[in-house]
Amino acid sequence: MAKRIGSSTIQCSNPISIREAAGVAGQKESQGPLGSCFDKTYQDDLLGRETWEQAESALQSAAVSLMLEKAALQPDDIDVILAGDLLNQCISSTFGLKDLHIPFLGQYGACSTMAQTIAVSSLLTDSGAVNRAAAVTSSHFCSAERQFRLPLAYGGQRTPSAQWTVTGAGAALLDRSGCGPFVREITIGRINDLHITDANNMGAAMAPAAADTLLRFFGDTGESPAHFDLILTGDLGKVGSALLLELLQREGLEISAMHRDCGLMIFDPERQDVHAGGSGCGCSGSVFCSHIVRQLKQQQLHNILFIATGALMSPTSSQQGESIPGIAHLLHITSS
C-alpha cells in the first residue's frame, strides 16, 4: 500500500521506475541551449502534416514511439496511457495516441500535465492496477498561439512578461520492476487563486501554486531544500521563478541554489527573443523526458524535486474577466 505522509504527500509502497523516457522538440528548441539533448528535433514545425494540430499530435506519437523503442517494448506491453495537452478537448492527445489502442485516461492539468501524468501513472503502477503506464504530453507554439492569443499572421507585440509556448512533447514509461530513476513521493497540487487576471503573465499566476505545493511537501516530509541537488519547476519563466523564490523566502525556505526552471533552460534569453522564457505542457515535458531523465540515469543528478505548474484558464474565462488559478504537482525522484 502507498503511504500517506503528513497531510498530503503520498509515498509509493515501492519506488516506481521511470524505465525510459523520450523528449522531442521543434526547430526553435533545437537551436536553444538544450538542442542537442532532445531525443529528436524537427526542422519543419508542421512535421509534414497539414495542420498545426496534426503536427502536435505527431509530436506525442513520436515521443511515445521513441520511448517504446528505447525500452524495446510494443504498445501492447503498456497497460494504460495517461495524456493531456493544452488544446480544447485535449485533441493532440486523442489524435496522437488513438492508433496505439492502449487503454487511455485523458488528463487535464494545463502546463502541469507532465508531472500530473507521471504522478497518476506511478500511483496506478504502484497499486497493482497496471504493470506499466505511459505518461505523455505536448504543446506546439502555433496551435497554442492561435487558440489562446492571436492568429500568427497578425504579428501581435508580446509583453515582457509573456512566455513562448514550446513546440515539443515528452513521454515517460513507469514500470513496477525497472531500474532507476525512481518516483518515490508525490504531492498532488491544490488550485491556488491569487486573482491574477493578466493572461500574458502566467508565471505570476502559477508561482503561488508552486510555493503551496513545495511548502506542503517540505512540511509533510520534514525534508529541507539542501537535501536535493535540483528543484526543477516546469515553466514559471523569469517572472514566476523570481516570485516563487520570494514567496518561499517569506516562509523561511531558500531554494535559489538548487532551483532551475525548464522554461528558462530551453531557450537562450540573449539570442532567442522569448521574453520571460518557454512555457506549455511540452516545455517541462520535453526537458524532463530527455535532458533530466538522462542526467538521472547517468548519475549526474541524484535526488530531485520536479514541480510542473499549470495555469487553469481558457480564453473564455479570461474574456469573461475571471482570474487565472494555478496548480502545481510535485514528484520526488531519485537516480537509484
Next chain:
Amino acid sequence: MAKRIGSSTIQCSNPISIREAAGVAGQKESQGPLGSCFDKTYQDDLLGRETWEQAESALQSAAVSLMLEKAALQPDDIDVILAGDLLNQCISSTFGLKDLHIPFLGQYGACSTMAQTIAVSSLLTDSGAVNRAAAVTSSHFCSAERQFRLPLAYGGQRTPSAQWTVTGAGAALLDRSGCGPFVREITIGRINDLHITDANNMGAAMAPAAADTLLRFFGDTGESPAHFDLILTGDLGKVGSALLLELLQREGLEISAMHRDCGLMIFDPERQDVHAGGSGCGCSGSVFCSHIVRQLKQQQLHNILFIATGALMSPTSSQQGESIPGIAHLLHITSS
C-alpha cells in the same frame, strides 16, 4: 494490491465504497421522468450567476456540497478531487471546485468523465494513496451549445440524430471504509475510431467504444450479461444504443433485456423534443449520482455495470475534417 483480470480489467483489492453521491440538474431535466430523483434542481438555468460557464461551475460546486452534507464531512476530509467537463480547458471544474482547496487532478474524458473520475478515484483509494476521493463532473446545455455548435439565439434546426446536452452535475465520494454500493472492477476504455465525422451523431461515434469495453470486460471476467440487473450506458441516446445492441449481437452478446441509457432515461421523448436523447458529462453524472446510487443503496439494484462513453472531438478537429474517436470506461458496482 489491485489485481489484473484477463488482459485489461482491474479488480480492486477491496471493494471501494461509494459512500455518498449527489446529482443536481436544471429546469428541463426537472420536468423529465427523473425530475423527482435529483438531489436538487434549479428553475433558473443561470443559477443566479452572470454567465452560463459560471452557472455550470455552480452546478459542480452544489453537487459536491450536497455530497459532503449527506456524508457529514468537510472539504478537508477529502484527500483528492478528480473532475472534468466539456468546456475548453475544463474551466467548469477549475472554477467550480477551486475554493474547496482540495488536492485536484483534472480529468478529460468528454462524456465518459463520470465513469473515468470514479474509476481513477477508486484505484487511488484502493492503493492507499488517499483515504477518500471525490469524483465530479458537469455539463450545461447553454455553455456546451455555444461552444460546440451554434449561438443559442441563432435558433438552428437540430437533426434527428442530435442529442440534447444535459444541464446537470454529479459528485460521488469514494471511501476505503464505507458501506455499499461498492466499486469492484474497472475496465479502462481504449480510443475507438470508426471514422464517424458527423458531429450531430455522437451516439454512432461512441457505440463502438462501448462495445469494445463491454466485450473486453466479459472476455476478461468470464461473466455473462445475465448476471447483471442493469447495464447502464452514459449517453448513447437512441441511435447509439441501437448500434451498441447490434454490435454486441454480432459478437453473440445479448444485453437488450438489462440495458438502459442515461440519455434515454432523463428526458421524455414524447414531451420534451430532445431528438435522440440527452448527452453531456452531466447526463450520466446527474443520473448515476442520484437515481442509480439511491437504487443501489435501497437494494432495488444489486449488480450493475456502468459504462459512460465519450466523444473525443473538438470544434477545431471537426472543422479540420477529423473523425470523432470514442471512448468508454466501465465500472462493475454491487449494492453490498
